[in-house]
Amino acid sequence: MNIVLINDTYNFYHWGCHGTSKAISEFLTKENIVEYVSILDVYDFKNAPINLNTFDDEIHLYNYVKQENLEIFQKITNSELVIINGEGTIHGVPRHVVNLLYIAYFSKRFLKKRVHIINHSSYPITRPDDSKKNIFINEAARALYKKVYSIVDYVGIREPESKDSLQKIGINSTLTFDCLPLAIEKYLEKNQLNKKEKKIILAGGVNFNKIITNQLIEILKKLSSEYKIVILTGSKNNPALDDIKFIEIMKKTIEENCFEHIDAKSFDDWLFHIHSSKLLISGRFHYSIAAYCLETQFIVFNSNTRKNQGLTKLLSLDPPIDYLDYKFKDKLADQVNKILSNQKSFKKNDLKKIINLAKLNFSLI
Numbered sequence: 001m002n003i004v005l006i007n008d009t010y011n012f013y014h015w016g017c018h019g020t021s022k023a024i025s026e027f028l029t030k031e032n033i034v035e036y037v038s039i040l041d042v043y044d045f046k047n048a049p050i051n052l053n054t055f056d057d058e059i060h061l062y063n064y065v066k067q068e069n070l071e072i073f074q075k076i077t078n079s080e081l082v083i084i085n086g087e088g089t090i091h092g093v094p095r096h097v098v099n100l101l102y103i104a105y106f107s108k109r110f111l112k113k114r115v116h117i118i119n120h121s122s123y124p125i126t127r128p129d130d131s132k133k134n135i136f137i138n139e140a141a142r143a144l145y146k147k148v149y150s151i152v153d154y155v156g157i158r159e160p161e162s163k164d165s166l167q168k169i170g171i172n173s174t175l176t177f178d179c180l181p182l183a184i185e186k187y188l189e190k191n192q193l194n195k196k197e198k199k200i201i202l203a204g205g206v207n208f209n210k211i212i213t214n215q216l217i218e219i220l221k222k223l224s225s226e227y228k229i230v231i232l233t234g235s236k237n238n239p240a241l242d243d244i245k246f247i248e249i250m251k252k253t254i255e256e257n258c259f260e261h262i263d264a265k266s267f268d269d270w271l272f273h274i275h276s277s278k279l280l281i282s283g284r285f286h287y288s289i290a291a292y293c294l295e296t297q298f299i300v301f302n303s304n305t306r307k308n309q310g311l312t313k314l315l316s317l318d319p320p321i322d323y324l325d326y327k328f329k330d331k332l333a334d335q336v337n338k339i340l341s342n343q344k345s346f347k348k349n350d351l352k353k354i355i356n357l358a359k360l361n362f363s364l365i
Contacts, residue, residue, distance in 0.1 A: 001365075003028055004079040006037045006103055007089060013240040014233065015270035016180060016286020017087065022267070023182035024085055024119060027362055035075045037103075039089065040238070045069055045099040052143060061106055072103070081365065082107045086120020087178075088285060091305045093124075093141045101148045108151050117149070118156035118361040119179050121307040123165050142169050149173075156361040159310030177314070177357035180286055184293040185355055187271050196278045196296070199228045202259070204246035205283015206304045207323055213249045215329045216281070217258075219336060224258050227340075232273050232287075234264030279339050281332075283320075285311060292317075292349050297339045299332065315349075 005024065009017040028034050046068035049055050066073045076082055084104050090097055108115045124145040125138050146169045149155055155173035157163040166173050200220065220229050231250055233243045247254075247261060254261045264270035274280055274287065275294040282288060283301035285308060291298035292315060300308050300320045308320040321331050337343075 001032045001081060002035070002079045003032045003081045003083060004035045004037060004075045005083050005085060007042050007085045007087070007100060008036045008038045009085065009087060010036075010038075011237040012039050012235070013238065014235045014243060014284070014286065015264055015267050016284065016290060018236045019183040019267055019271075019290075020087065020119060020178055020180040020286065021085060023179040023358075024083075024361070027179075027182065028083070028365075035079065037072050037075060041072060042089075042100050042103070043096045045072070045096075045103065048095070048099045048102040050098075052140065052147065055102060055105055055144075055147065056109070058110055061110055065106070076103070076107050076111055076113060079113060082113045082115045084115070084117040084120075086117050086122065088121055088303075088305070088307060090117075090120055091123040093144060098144070101144060104152055105148045108153070115152040116154040116156070116361075116364065117152055118154070118176065119158060119358075120156070121158055121162040121305060121310065122149075122155075123162060123305045123307075124169060125165070145169060146171060154364045156363075159307055159314050161306040161310030161313065163310075165306075174360055174363070175357065176360040177354045178286070178289055179358045179361060180289050181293050181351065181355050182358050183267070184271060184290060185351070187268055188293075191268070191272070191275070193275050193294075197228070197276045198226065199230055199273075199277040201230050201232050201274060201277045201280045201282070201287075201296075203232050203280065203282035203284050203287045204240075204243050205301055206242050207283055207302065208242065208246050208249070209323075210249055212323050212328070213246070215332070217250075217253055219329070219333050220281075221253075221258055223336075223340070227278070229259040230273065230277070231259055231261045232264060232270070233261070234270050236267075279336070281336070283308070289354075293351055293354075295349060299335050299339070315354075 008021050010021040047064045054060050104115050107113045124141045149171040156176040157173040158178045163175055253259050274290045277296050280291040280296050280298040288298050288300045302320045302322050312319050
């Protein structure tokens, strides 16, 4: 079968995004021919509609959209199945989200393709501080999501909070999971670990800022004589801008040799550092999944949507610590101390469960 994978993140952001895209690609290419449209191509997509009525305007599609996005259009035309790798992209209605939803819509509505949106979280309604980026107001956002999701052939949602957000606008979906564990399973087949190092991994997140980071530094500096504190980043190409910003904030602490910065050069290297650590502290969805799969205890913060709440709910773990909680520092210090003093015992993970859920992304292929 000819498949086109839209919103491919193999070369973008961080090793977690690479890993989940790698897992999808490896599954699909076993028996199919796969073409790719990267997440950058989605951002650069030209002439997507700015109102709902234009979504159904076939003249606009062929006279304006096709001409400016001919390569993408041809890949979709030549395919039998269009797979949208949603990951964490689809929330609110900034331009790149509208681009992606429009691609899904015209692929089904006008090009008559089978369309699956998989491996993703989805949140139609935005947070107030996103309002300047959005081109639709909330009611129109609900209508847009409902219009697109109701027409596609399959919706695989990776965490329950997101599934609930779609259910509220009348869209049924299948609870799956992120595909990253499929790639980690292969890492575990060839890599064993006898003992965790006295090492704490600190990773970024989209909501990190100087105030939060300073509180983190204050807590972790006290532990740096006993534990190696590692700031972990890394990507195949095109690193996440918030990682670059995070390292800039942490620069002074790194220069003082309190913490070490490791920029992982491969997916396996990234996994090894998480695997060999006693604790991971992060606001990142994929880093937390990796820690869970590798039986590394982790503390997670809230993200730009409720996806981390959904993740911890699915895994039956403590909910994320909210950056805006006035007891943020105290709650973080308490969790760190409990984990490092072994007061909080590690709950054996259920890797088989989440691998089986991840495979549901492909259940109708």
